[in-house]
Amino acid sequence: AAPLASAQKVEEFNYDEAKVGTYTLPDPLTSKDGKAVKTKSAWTSRRAELMELFAANVYGHTPKQPIKLRFQTTAVNESALNGLAVRKMVSIFFVDYPQIPSIDVALYLPKNKKLVPIFLGLNFSGNHSATTETDVPITTRWVYNAIGDVSVNNKATEKSRGMQVSSWQIETVLKRGYGLATVYYGDIEPDHPQGWQGHIRSVLDSPSETVPSASNNWGAIGAWAWGLSRIMDYLQTEPDIDPKRVVLIGHSRLGKAALWAGAQDDRFAAVISNESGEGGAALSRRWYGETVERINTSFPHWFNAQFKTYNKRVADLPIDQHELLALIAPRPLYVASAEEDRWSDPKGEFLGAAHTEPVYKLFGKTGLGTDTFPAVNQPIGQTVRYHIRTGKHDVTAYDWEQYLKFADELVGK
Ligand code: GCU
Numbered sequence: 001a002a003p004l005a006s007a008q009k010v011e012e013f014n015y016d017e018a019k020v021g022t023y024t025l026p027d028p029l030t031s032k033d034g035k036a037v038k039t040k041s042a043w044t045s046r047r048a049e050l051m052e053l054f055a056a057n058v059y060g061h062t063p064k065q066p067i068k069l070r071f072q073t074t075a076v077n078e079s080a081l082n083g084l085a086v087r088k089m090v091s092i093f094f095v096d097y098p099q100i101p102s103i104d105v106a107l108y109l110p111k112n113k114k115l116v117p118i119f120l121g122l123n124f125s126g127n128h129s130a131t132t133e134t135d136v137p138i139t140t141r142w143v144y145n146a147i148g149d150v151s152v153n154n155k156a157t158e159k160s161r162g163m164q165v166s167s168w169q170i171e172t173v174l175k176r177g178y179g180l181a182t183v184y185y186g187d188i189e190p191d192h193p194q195g196w197q198g199h200i201r202s203v204l205d206s207p208s209e210t211v212p213s214a215s216n217n218w219g220a221i222g223a224w225a226w227g228l229s230r231i232m233d234y235l236q237t238e239p240d241i242d243p244k245r246v247v248l249i250g251h252s253r254l255g256k257a258a259l260w261a262g263a264q265d266d267r268f269a270a271v272i273s274n275e276s277g278e279g280g281a282a283l284s285r286r287w288y289g290e291t292v293e294r295i296n297t298s299f300p301h302w303f304n305a306q307f308k309t310y311n312k313r314v315a316d317l318p319i320d321q322h323e324l325l326a327l328i329a330p331r332p333l334y335v336a337s338a339e340e341d342r343w344s345d346p347k348g349e350f351l352g353a354a355h356t357e358p359v360y361k362l363f364g365k366t367g368l369g370t371d372t373f374p375a376v377n378q379p380i381g382q383t384v385r386y387h388i389r390t391g392k393h394d395v396t397a398y399d400w401e402q403y404l405k406f407a408d409e410l411v412g413k
Contacts, residue, residue, distance in 0.1 A: 012294060014287050015342050023285035026319060028326045029358050043362055050327060051263065053319045058279070059260050060218030060304035062226050063204040068095035071234050074104075077135060085174050086111055089127075089136075092234055097203050103187045103227055106136060108170055109179040109240050117245035117269075117411055118179035119403075120231060122224060122254045123168070125150070125160055126184045131170060132162035142190040167251070167395040176404050179241060181231065185254055188227030189220050193301040200226065219303045221279070224254065225261035232267050245269050245411050249403065251395045252344070253302070256280035263327035269411050270332035272403050273325075274395050277344030279303065281335045281352045283321055284314050289345035292317075322355035325384075329356060330363035332410040334385045334403060339376050341393040347373060353386045360384060383410065 014020065029037040029046070037046045055061040070093040080087035086109050091102040106127040110116055123130055125146075126139030143156045150160035173180045185191065189199045196202055201223050218226075228248065236243045248268040250258025255276025262271035273281045278290035279302065293311035296303060310317050325333060335353040337346030350373050360367035360383055367384035374380045379387040379402050389398050 013289055013291060013343075015289070017288070017347070020286055020288050023283075023315065025283065025285065025322060025355060026317075028323045028356070029362070032318075037362075040362060043359070047327060050319060050323050054260070054263070054324060054327075055218075056304075056306060057310070057318060058303055058307050058324075059222045059225070062218055062222050062264060065204065067097075067204070067230070069093065069230060069233055070095050071237065072102075075135070077133075080108065080133060081131075081171055081174065084111065084171060085109060087133075087136075090234060092230055094200075094203075097200075099198065100200060100203060101141065101187060101198075103183055103230060104139075105181055105183050105231060105234065106130070107179065107181045107235075107238070108174060109238075110174050110177055113177065114240060115242040116177065116179045116240060117247065117407065118181060118235065118241050119173060119247050119249050119407070120181045120228065120235065120268075121249040121251075122185040122188075122228065122257065123164065123182045124185065124251075124254070125164055126156050126186075127182055128156070128161045129164040130162075130168040130182050132165060134161070136161075139184050139186070141184060141186045142192075142195070143186060144191065166397065169397055169400040172397070172400060173404065176408075178247075178404070178407065181235060183227070183231055185224055185227075185257070189223040191220065191253075191301075195220060195301060196223070199223065217304055219307075220299075220301045221253070221257050221260055221303065224257035225264060228257065228261035229265045229267075232265060236267070243267070247272065247403075247407050247411055249274065251275060252277065252280075252393065253299075256302075259324055259328070262331070262333075263324055266331070268331070270334070270407065271328050272334040272336070272406075273349075274336050274399055275338055275341050275344045275349075275393055276335075277341075277349070279321075280344075280349075281321060281325060282345040282348035283352050283355075284310075284317060285320055286345060286348040286351065288348055289343045320352075322352045325352050326356040326359040329359045329367075330365050330383065332383050332385075332406065333367075334406050336386065336399055336402070337388040338392055338394065339388055339390050344393065346388045350374075350386055350388070353381070353384050356384055379405075 075089040249272040251274040366382040368381040
């Protein structure tokens with residue numbers, strides 16, 4: 001569950017399908033100069049154009065400069081999860097920026113297996129929240145002050161251990177032959193407007209973007225996405241992981257980050273967006289649930305400054321979120337919603353996924369293969385999949401069951 005629900009308090013949102021109104025989506029297969037994109041090679045240029053449009057108008061430009069990393073194993077448990085897994089704790093350090101905190105990876109690998117496929121996902125509350133195992137250290141980094149005593153003065157307490165086990169399902173994932181790597185997202189950047197200070201955005205900028213207030217600078221979502229690629233750099237060095245079968249998963253704001261990371265880094269074999277909503281899989285132009293204005297107001301640090309200029313004119317956005325999803329093509333993509341998570345606009349997420357179809361077709365693939373919104377708990381699709389399950393904003397065992405099946409079928413065992 002999300003640690004922060006303050007955005008729900010505001011009024012400017014619509015939950016009435018009859019009031020959504022009409023809108024015209026930009027066509028992923030029409031380039032800026034008006035030309036129709038009909039071939040894979042034409043898509044390569046159109047894709048680059050879309051990447052630039054998302055960087056310039058939504059997430060900001062991710063710095064491209066190479067960065068020297070050092071990977072340090074801090075602990076190994078050869079018999080984690082009652083002998084099911086080997087668990088390694090690995091810290092990623094930035095050699096030229098010793099002042100930047102490390103990114104601390106908890107990596108679970110099935111025992112005695114070679115070249116395993118793996119899921120990678122950022123977590124909301126610390127690696128210790130994904131497991132009840134007492135030898136996983138409680139994060140010492142800044143965390144949200146949550147309700148109850150799971151955190152005090154922005155520090156996690158022992159009470160938060162295992163708080164999110166149901167959202168990670170580590171044992172099930174391991175038993176199905178996959179590894180799992182997770183990282184606390186606050187290692188990369190703490191989730192508040194000043195969080196960039198002392199973190200990666202304070203040292204890395206795109207050439208033309210020197211201060212965090214520059215209109216096209218990158219935001220926190222950009223930083224989390226960048227961090228996912230650095231974790232990928234590390235995973236590529238692990239001999240027991242198949243580097244070609246790393247499946248990226250993210251929930252909610254971290255689903256937004258996963259999609260942007262998957263768009264930018266094609267080393268991710270597949271991407272799963274769990275209830276990523278506004279700025280993720282949901283169409284911005286659909287007036288339902290969270291809006292561009294609302295998200296930019298509640299979370300001014302997530303996107304770039306240019307995105308805020310669309311607060312009252314979403315129709316002027318040169319892109320919409322189906323085009324972000326299309327940047328994952330031809331790789332497998334899963335978009336998931338929950339019935340009671342109206343804030344994320346389930347229908348808008350479904351339409352985002354459905355409107356990737358022409359791009360998957362260009363690669364000879366069937367995406368969702370349908371325009372019909374499915375009933376609850378009825379997963380649909382081929383290379384692009386979608387479900388809306390019963391229940392609230394969360395990642396559940398039901399969601400994981402679908403993701404494992406999707407990975408079995410499309411990423412291979
Ligand atoms: C808030 C925010 C959403 C976000 C969610 C979460 O509800 O408005 O955009 O997805 O938090 O991260 O759980």
